[in-house]
Amino acid sequence: MAKASKPVTGIILAGGKSSRMGFDKGMAAFNGRAMVTWVIDTLQAVCTHSMIISNTDAYHQLGLPVYADIYTDSGPLGGIYTGLKYSTTEYNLIMACDMPYVKPELLVQLLAFADDYSIVVPSVNGQFEPLCGFYHKSTLPKMEELLQQNTRKMQHVIRQFPYKEIQIEGSSPDSQMFANINTPEQLLQNQISTQSKQ
Numbered sequence: 001m002a003k004a005s006k007p008v009t010g011i012i013l014a015g016g017k018s019s020r021m022g023f024d025k026g027m028a029a030f031n032g033r034a035m036v037t038w039v040i041d042t043l044q045a046v047c048t049h050s051m052i053i054s055n056t057d058a059y060h061q062l063g064l065p066v067y068a069d070i071y072t073d074s075g076p077l078g079g080i081y082t083g084l085k086y087s088t089t090e091y092n093l094i095m096a097c098d099m100p101y102v103k104p105e106l107l108v109q110l111l112a113f114a115d116d117y118s119i120v121v122p123s124v125n126g127q128f129e130p131l132c133g134f135y136h137k138s139t140l141p142k143m144e145e146l147l148q149q150n151t152r153k154m155q156h157v158i159r160q161f162p163y164k165e166i167q168i169e170g171s172s173p174d175s176q177m178f179a180n181i182n183t184p185e186q187l188l189q190n191q192i193s194t195q196s197k198q
């Protein structure tokens with residue numbers, strides 16, 4: 001997979017509570033290795049730099065820069081803000097640590113609109129997938145304003161910017177890429193189904 005023509009930072013969100021999983025989901029074993037490492041591989045196929053936003057020491061063993069949330073307990077928006085703040089590139093791809101099925105080809109599709117929009121996100125049946133998106137560094141000041149206003153809903157955040165939506169039908173196989181692994185049951189079921197496909 002060719003890297004993007006401009007520098008792009010891959011920002012992995014690995015904070016939050018993992019309350020449904022009951023333990024840190026990014027470091028949970030998924031198909032033989034930590035779930036976050038699948039996401040790292042996807043981003044590194046396309047990005048020139050990568051970083052992890054987490055408040056947990058375990059992520060330091062993965063060989064990437066790890067930054068703690070600047071605004072704590074602020075949900076994914078807080079993680080996005082921190083990533084963009086530390087990023088040194090205009091182009092940034094954000095991914096949640098619990099989306100191991102996203103393909104680099106999708107990220108390339110998002111980057112194709114990076115010159116024309118502040119945010120580019122896929123949507124499935126009209127619902128944005130904000131934690132697999134392109135975010136321009138210039139969104140930072142407004143992101144901070146939204147955080148300070150206690151905004152949490154990413155569906156609302158995206159609409160504050162010039163954004164592009166890549167629509168994906170819920171019935172298409174591509175929509176399966178956005179499956180989150182949030183619970184021990186999903187972890188187990190997805191490992192079995194992934195292995196049976198090999």
Ligand SMILES: Nc1nc2c(ncn2[C@@H]2O[C@H](COP(=O)(O)OP(=O)(O)OP(=O)(O)O)[C@@H](O)[C@H]2O)c(=O)[nH]1
Nearest residue numbers: 013014015016017018019020053075076079096097
């Ligand atoms: N850096 C950072 N990432 C977060 C934060 N909250 C959620 N995330 C990340 O955002 C993605 C989606 O998180 P959720 O599944 O909605 O929330 P969660 O707190 O991780 O899990 P639950 O407690 O089960 O809801 C995951 O990759 C999380 O690691 C946060 O406060 N900071």
